[in-house]
Amino acid sequence: MSVDIDITGLPLERIQFCPSPLAELGAMLHALAEPGHHPGLHAWATTTASSLKPDLADRLTEADFLWRSTRSDILLPAVPRATLAEELDDLDRMDDETFTSAAFEVTCFSGYEKGWPSPLVDSGQRARVLELSAARGPRQAAFAERMLETPGVLRAWLRRLFEDCEQAFFGDNWQRVRVQLATDARHKADLLQHKGLAEALAAVSPAVSLSEDRSRIVVDKLANGRTTAYGQGVTFLPTAFGWPHLFAVHRSGWKPVIQYPVTATELPQPTGPHLVQQRLEALAHPVRMRLCRTLSRGPHTTGELAAAYNLTPPEVSRHIAVMKKAGLLSTRRRGRYVLHQLDLTTVARLGSDFLETVLR
Known part of the structure; x- marks a missing residue:
């Protein structure tokens, strides 16, 4: 499964790497709403949440469906600006129908890619939005x-909410990470120019x-989608607050x-969904679970192993092959013997x- 972006005939200069204040604010708001997704940000989320004034905390809860379960597309600008105010100005220029559809796309629509009509003009969509919101x-x-x-x-109310977030916590945090994000974006742009898109x-x-x-x-995501x-x-929007999420707007x-998390040495590299499924299926078999013991x-x-579990050597070999293919075993030769051992680090992860x- 994957989200595919058709780039047939697209000049490389139309591929942009740039940080976005609004996208980073969205990442911070999600981390505050769902700290369990971000164990590395636990201390930050706890400190920041405890410092919020009650009125601001209540208003964030009121609108958190825009960033809690996933991220609304209005929080991922296609044209990043230098400041949050400039990006909020761009949002203000978006017409009401488009803005409203995007606001409710995640929680109240089905068929993200189909571009359903706005609930402001379509009575059926309006009824569905109200029903699912309730x-x-x-x-x-x-x-x-x-x-x-x-x-x-409501849009003016949201803008004030984001501006209050900038005063309360976002401004200081943005100043702390914006150089890191700009440096990462420049590095990716240099790779694009000198080594190509694949690199x-x-x-x-x-x-x-x-x-x-x-x-x-x-x-690579547990979702299917396609756009051009x-x-x-x-x-491409780098984020310092987004790991492990990888968002792809394909509306x-x-x-x-x-939006991708910036590389950090302490963060593990993501494992593909197919390999995760393969490993889970390999360990789920009752015989292989006993062999793992x-x-x-x-x-x-x-x-x-065959003697210990009253199996034939070919039976054990078949099970060993499945676990080796899933990357769960390490194998080494000692003389004429081949020794297998469970990779504890891989299993622990x-x-x-x-x-x-599933969070990606």
């Missing part, structure tokens, strides 16, 4: 009603690659945007690999 609690229901009744007023994408994330025919940017960048280009009619304690030969895969 199912998600009174706060989102009230927010939806206000947005549909007086979108201009630049590999530096973005192991989960982002160029297709074999070089016609598509492929984002021809005539618009692609924007119909919108310029594709990818022995292999976790030390290296063993196929013959030793499997839980976090699974979480990072």
Whole structure:
């Protein structure tokens, strides 16, 4: 599964790497709303949340469906600016129908890529938004009603909310990370110019690659999606607060945007969904689970395992092959014997690999 961005005929100069204040604010808001997604930011989230004034904390809770479960496209600008104020000005220039559709796209629409009509003009979509908002609690229901009744007023309310966040915590944090993000963006742009798109994408994330025919940017996610960048280009937004998430805007009619976490030596490299599934399936078999009990304690030969579990050597070999293919075993030769041992580091990471895969 993946999100594919068709770049057939796209000039490289239309691929942009640039930090975005609004996108980074969105990443911070998500980390505050879902600190369990970001164990590395636990101390920051706790300190920041405890310092918020009650009124600001309440307002953030009122609008958190825009960034809690995933990130609304309005928080991932296709044209990054130098300041939050400039990006909020761009949002102000977006028409009400487009803004409202994007605001509700995640929690109240189905078929993200289809470009459903705005609930401001379509009665069926309006009823669906109100119904699904009510199912998600009174706060989102009230927010939806206000947005549909007086979108201009609600949009002004949101702008003030983001401006208050800048005063309360975002401004200081943005000053702290913006140089890092700008440096990362320049590095990726240099790779693009001097070594090509494949090298630049590999530096973005192991989960982002160029297709074999070089016609598509492929984002490895537990989702299927497709869009085209021809005539618009692609924007890459680095984030210091986003790991393990990798967002790909592929909404119909919108310029594709990818927000990626900046590389840090302490962060593990992402494991592909197929490999995570392969490892889970390998460990789920009852015979292989019992073999793992022995292999976790030390290296063993196929013959030793067969004798210990009353299996034939070919049976054990088949199970060993499955686990080796999944990268769960280390193998070494000692004389004429081949010894297998469970890779404890890989198995220990499997839980976090699974979480990072589904959160990506």
